[in-house]
Amino acid sequence: FFSSRRRHTRSLCDWSSDVCSSDLLKTLLCLGMINLLVLTTPLPALLQGLTQLKIPPLLVAILAAMHRYSGVLIGEFAAMRRAALARNLMARRQGRRRVIGHMMGALFLRSYDRGDRIYQAMVARGYQGTLRGSSSLPLTWLDGLALGTMAGWLAIGQLIQYCWLG
Numbered sequence: 001f002f003s004s005r006r007r008h009t010r011s012l013c014d015w016s017s018d019v020c021s022s023d024l025l026k027t028l029l030c031l032g033m034i035n036l037l038v039l040t041t042p043l044p045a046l047l048q049g050l051t052q053l054k055i056p057p058l059l060v061a062i063l064a065a066m067h068r069y070s071g072v073l074i075g076e077f078a079a080m081r082r083a084a085l086a087r088n089l090m091a092r093r094q095g096r097r098r099v100i101g102h103m104m105g106a107l108f109l110r111s112y113d114r115g116d117r118i119y120q121a122m123v124a125r126g127y128q129g130t131l132r133g134s135s136s137l138p139l140t141w142l143d144g145l146a147l148g149t150m151a152g153w154l155a156i157g158q159l160i161q162y163c164w165l166g
Contacts, residue, residue: 069115
């Protein structure tokens, strides 16, 4: 009854090196394509594409805010670290963890307060929880080239899996 179905499932004990290498190769190809997409696409176009792919608007807004304010948080932490170094609080190895813990707590409270102020300012300016932008993005020849490259990488991956891994 279960024999034909059980043959296609993987358990932890019957993973072999060819299965693991196949999964590793596919994972690396996917990560490479995602890296290529993120490095070559401007952030507004990427967010608009996520919106067109029906990703929830709240998640897209969170990604946009995270990208916009990550530099601000890194700058705040660097300033707090410089202040701790100037006060010689980081000199002893035993106290370093405690100082960094207090810095992280203070950074959390500062960022929470700043985020609330930023949100109130955005609401005052008419923010309704979604990003504004065009309804659709036009396709260009570069999009066709990227699609062809992705199809080529997919074909190479399937060929490697078929020929090399059997």
